Amino acid sequence: MAHKINKIGVLTSGGDGPGMNAAVRSIVRYSLHYGLEVAGIMRGYQGLLEEDIIPLNHRSVSNIINKGGTILKTARSKDFSSDEGKAKAAEVMRKHKIDGLVVIGGDGSYKGANRFYELHGIPTIGLPGTIDNDLTGTDQTIGCSTAINTALESIDKIRDTAQSMERIFVIEVMGNKSGYIAMQVALAAGAEDVIIPERTFDYAAMHQELMEGNRKGKISYIIVVAEGAATAPVVAENITRFTGFETRYVVLGHVQRGGTPSGQDRLLSTRLGAAAVDLLLNGIYGKAVGILEDEINVIDLKDAVRRSHGDMEDHYELLKILT
Numbered sequence: 299m300a301h302k303i304n305k306i307g308v309l310t311s312g313g314d315g316p317g318m319n320a321a322v323r324s325i326v327r328y329s330l331h332y333g334l335e336v337a338g339i340m341r342g343y344q345g346l347l348e349e350d351i352i353p354l355n356h357r358s359v360s361n362i363i364n365k366g367g368t369i370l371k372t373a374r375s376k377d378f379s380s381d382e383g384k385a386k387a388a389e390v391m392r393k394h395k396i397d398g399l400v401v402i403g404g405d406g407s408y409k410g411a412n413r414f415y416e417l418h419g420i421p422t423i424g425l426p427g428t429i430d431n432d433l434t435g436t437d438q439t440i441g442c443s444t445a446i447n448t449a450l451e452s453i454d455k456i457r458d459t460a461q462s463m464e465r466i467f468v469i470e471v472m473g474n475k476s477g478y479i480a481m482q483v484a485l486a487a488g489a490e491d492v493i494i495p496e497r498t499f500d501y502a503a504m505h506q507e508l509m510e511g512n513r514k515g516k517i518s519y520i521i522v523v524a525e526g527a528a529t530a531p532v533v534a535e536n537i538t539r540f541t542g543f544e545t546r547y548v549v550l551g552h553v554q555r556g557g558t559p560s561g562q563d564r565l566l567s568t569r570l571g572a573a574a575v576d577l578l579l580n581g582i583y584g585k586a587v588g589i590l591e592d593e594i595n596v597i598d599l600k601d602a603v604r605r606s607h608g609d610m611e612d613h614y615e616l617l618k619i620l621t
């Protein structure tokens with residue numbers, strides 16, 4: 299049943315990603331254009347439970363389209379995870395006269411949003427906000443493109459020293475259980491190898507390749523590791539143990555979550571924010587919005603589960619051909 303939507307609440311939840319601010323800006327200004335009020339819910343679901351809610355106007359979202367992080371702050375809320383927590387959150391929504399909710403977050407945030415919608419029927423829409431690109435229904439998630447660019451910038455710098463000092467470098471990138479970032483980054487950086495959770499990796503073959511390469515005069519190597527597959531210190535230590543070559547490692551970590559959002563992330567966020575408001579205004583709830591092949595794509599929140607990109611064997615083969 300369509301509810302009358304006068305006020306939309308927006309929150310960011312889970313790990314932040316560059317582009318979330320651009321989504322918030324789009325939601326706020328698009329809503330205002332249609333005469334709606336917008337409530338900014340701080341610190342994700344936790345802020346909702348604690349009634350940490352602020353009105354957002356046109357000026358509240360000035361100059362944020364190019365800013366990383368999220369002005370609404372974000373958190374992972376244990377309290378909201380129970381059904382009691384969700385009942386309290388629904389009460390807060392009613393008290394603050396918030397008729398619809400846009401949740402920008404990843405897999406865990408989507409699950410929470412779906413259960414909240416199922417239990418309380420509150421018009422809810424999810425936007426894919428995670429650097430990991432591990433959600434169904436969208437080609438890309440908000441923050442992934444920037445995270446890839448950030449990792450590349452670092453790896454380009456590491457390559458300078460790797461070549462100068464003729465060293466092997468193992469570089470660990472984020473992605474949670476997904477190797478998507480690692481594979482994209484490895485291909486775009488021209489890395490010599492990549493280790494991802496989705497494919498079985500032959501460590502002995504890599505050690506062998508490093509030794510053969512060394513015999514032929516190839517001394518600097520870049521090996522990208524997805525955090526979900528292995529840790530860089532262990533991979534580096536094993537390389538030294540089995541080959542005798544001095545190996546350095548770098549864990550890029552949270553640096554990948556910050557910085558100026560790429561054009562791609564800003565565009566994605568801007569389009570998705572408006573699409574979320576359109577859905578609420580059209581009485582379409584309990585959905586996750588994405589972009590597939592440049593078209594807005596809407597699926598049920600309950601189906602917007604974690605997505606695997608498979609073993610990306612074609613990418614791996616290409617990488618090895620090109621090294």
Ligand code: F6P
Pocket residue numbers: 313404428429430472473474475525555
């Ligand atoms: O899901 C986004 C992400 O950055 C993952 O890539 C990473 O595994 C995780 O969050 C890190 O979480 P935290 O910021 O809590 O350490």
